[in-house]
Amino acid sequence: MVDINHPVFRMPSLLQEVIRWEQECAAHVPYLERPSGLFLGIEGDGNGYYLCSPIDSIRFADTGMDGIHYAFLTDFDANQDLAKVPIICVSPMDFDNAVRLVACNLRQFFQLWFSHDGWGRALLLNDFESDEAYACHIRKQMEETCASDSFDQERYHRELRAASASAVHRFGLQDISNPVEHIRWIRQQRKPCCLLPTQDGLGIMPLTSSIEKVEVEPHPWSAMDIEYEDLQALDAFLSNSSIEAILSFVRDYQHQGVVHEPSLRLIGASLQQHGFELEAKKLRDAVYPFLEQNRGGVQVLSVGMIIGENIGGN
Template structure:
């Protein structure tokens, strides 16, 4: 089950169990009925999917997809890697940390997946939205049939029987805590709020280099920055460039990113730069 999406990583045990479940259920549609997402086992990527994310699922709408954040190869394995949601149409903030690992992700996706790709000012706003959606569904002529509801419940029961899922008492607060904890861990902040985990060498400091999609870049200045910056700063720049530019349309910027990744021996991430759906 090796592909370029996974690079040097093995498919994690929990994901293997989900693949078996999908096959037993008869394919992607019944799997989606129970778990609210489709498995994505190919190389699906958008221009702003971080190059250190291994995609494993999609909602099937607006390009929204889920993946393991490897932190540029620092994750020991994917079973325990942080999970993110990428909403590619949310250009200013496409990537969001949503779980500490895939089991946490499953625990939340079964009940509160709307938290992954929506933004709410407060927990009260979220609860009000859930109540409104529930009422709209109950009033809709297209609401799920009793048979569909039973099928969903049966699949959820199967998942919980086969995979030991943690109990997340308050999913809204849990995601808020994850975002805060991430910011406390990063060595360099980035525009996508993922930041970069790592350490600076003796005497190294992070000097941010500002980029914005609506402003032109001085290519030679950027090249000099990337050739001399510490590793952590290079990776922060990679994140910001992916956030702001469509790299397969900007060959000069893409080449600078690829050179930086190669200089750090990040072959998996370099290969993903060249892969995209949209």
């Protein structure tokens, strides 16, 4: 479980340094809304506040568009050093691919973000099929010469290059060869380390060394839509399963965007019983706005966002 007030959960020094750099750099690139192109910092418990935002993630950067944000993935406290944990992109509108692993750690995240004169951020905003597809995207962006009375594209590109060069120099960031393949390699390296797969692709890492290589039974809905209204089956599962199986269920519950108060209560109680109080709170905080807006009915908001019946029921 994650204790955001624990000393090791202090904002990593690199993130603090980038925020200070941005404040110093802003006057030199006034045409950029922010020199980094990100809204940086950890607010409160780091909740992403979207149904798909993993409850074991800590949000540290926002793009300011479509809810896309970046977060530290703590793997439910498997690694408490935020400077070393994996980085994920959460893209709420990308319903089939809303959560993606994009970097091994914070330094690598900034290496990719500021690479190629600032165009490297496209690597973290999109999920390219190949390095060639990424290179083609960059060429098109660089060839773009559209301008209007309200926006100076050339000046924007010039200041973007200047800000990126400043960050690369300040923090000693180096380009990563074949970045798209590198990101795919990161994801492949994680898979065999996971105890259980999950529908969002992140998987669940072992929480205790004693079961690292022991087979753990997946949850009953691991390859299908969750039957969240079958509260008896859900309660039996939560009461008799390993914590890793329960956490894999929670990942899939979030991935499917289920909004259903009775099942949420059971899941929250189970998380708390296992010591995951903060994670239970983050799940409630993400789901309850939808409950308040949609009490009493059934509504499918979009793919993976399901509003359950009898939301006010027991």
